[in-house]
Amino acid sequence: MKYIEYQPKRVAAVLLAALAAVVVVLGVAPRAAAQVQNPQSGSTGLQGKISAPPPATGATISLPSNGQTFETLPITVSGICPEGLLVKLFKNNVFAGSAQCDGGSFSIPIDLFNGTNELVARVYDALDQAGPDSNVVSVTFNDNISVALNRVSITSNYAKRGANVGSNLEWPIILAGGTGPYAVSVDWGDGSPVDLISQEFPGILKLNHSYDSPGVYNIIVKVTDVNGATAYLQLVGVGNGPLSQENVAGKDGQGGSGGSDGSSVANTITKTRIIWEPLIILIPFIVLTFWLGKRHQMKVLRRRIEQGQRPF
Numbered sequence: 106m107k108y109i110e111y112q113p114k115r116v117a118a119v120l121l122a123a124l125a126a127v128v129v130v131l132g133v134a135p136r137a138a139a140q141v142q143n144p145q146s147g148s149t150g151l152q153g154k155i156s157a158p159p160p161a162t163g164a165t166i167s168l169p170s171n172g173q174t175f176e177t178l179p180i181t182v183s184g185i186c187p188e189g190l191l192v193k194l195f196k197n198n199v200f201a202g203s204a205q206c207d208g209g210s211f212s213i214p215i216d217l218f219n220g221t222n223e224l225v226a227r228v229y230d231a232l233d234q235a236g237p238d239s240n241v242v243s244v245t246f247n248d249n250i251s252v253a254l255n256r257v258s259i260t261s262n263y264a265k266r267g268a269n270v271g272s273n274l275e276w277p278i279i280l281a282g283g284t285g286p287y288a289v290s291v292d293w294g295d296g297s298p299v300d301l302i303s304q305e306f307p308g309i310l311k312l313n314h315s316y317d318s319p320g321v322y323n324i325i326v327k328v329t330d331v332n333g334a335t336a337y338l339q340l341v342g343v344g345n346g347p348l349s350q351e352n353v354a355g356k357d358g359q360g361g362s363g364g365s366d367g368s369s370v371a372n373t374i375t376k377t378r379i380i381w382e383p384l385i386i387l388i389p390f391i392v393l394t395f396w397l398g399k400r401h402q403m404k405v406l407r408r409r410i411e412q413g414q415r416p417f
Contacts, residue, residue, distance in 0.1 A: 165239055166182060168184070176246070180215060181213070183212040190205075192228055198225075202338055202339040203341050226239040258283075259328050259338045262277070266343065273313055273314075274313065276311070277312075279310075280304060285306050287305075291324065292327075321343055324340040325337070
């Protein structure tokens with residue numbers, strides 16, 4: 106009986122190919138996806154919002170008290186609020202100012218309409234979803250200026266806006282009433298010199314600023330017309346960027362980190378991601394390959410025994 110050595114070349118080739126694939130996946134795949142930078146050059150970006158329930162707890166106005174009367178401006182409205190939310194203040198349903206809730210409280214200097222003003226504070230989350238209204242506080246302002254019916258006022262369509270550190274932040278302000286020319290001062294809350302602007306006529310006034318450090322800042326806009334009437338507006342500005350420990354602690358007129366209400370510019374971030382999907386897909390094929398190899402070998406051995414040959 107002639108001895109024939111068994112060399113399963115086909116099975117060996119399959120096994121070697123499977124082992125090579127495992128080495129490639131384990132050694133190359135994690136590095137191939139190591140540093141992913143967003144947004145990527147030449148790529149198409151997708152932007153969306155993650156749905157979440159609106160705030161369940163609203164703010165509470167503590168000061169001023171209901172029924173108070175004032176003869177000078179500005180007055181300061183303060184109270185408590187859920188931490189981290191944006192507080193918008195309204196007087197007779199007109200936006201009057203905003204503040205980031207810091208330490209569970211807020212404080213907003215505002216002007217008033219001549220006569221009765223109903224003050225309501227409303228909180229907003231990062232998705233610009235409103236929470237419940239606060240208590241309504243009714244106050245009265247007795248204007249001593251003779252042109253009270255046409256008193257100067259300022260407001261904005263944006264309560265909070267931001268831009269990357271070093272980039273220009275443009276903020277349109279709506280100036281109405283009063284008599285020009287108007288003297289406009291803007292304190293951006295970051296310790297930089299106050300901007301002084303002369304405006305001849307009412308209308309849209311575009312303010313511009315660039316933050317040097319990331320953080321959340323209280324912006325105070327003050328407008329005075331030729332009759333001496335003054336309007337005030339506090340807003341929340343955001344300098345986007347990585348925060349240092351000093352930024353987290355906050356400075357004067359500045360809270361901790363926070364994003365804007367869709368007006369800020371997205372940051373470029375770098376993240377590491379390990380791709381294990383190829384290995385997960387490959388494991389069943391490796392198991393199947395060994396099973397087929399073993400089955401093939403058993404069939405060959407059985408056939409050799411049936412033919413009277415030596416199995417090995």
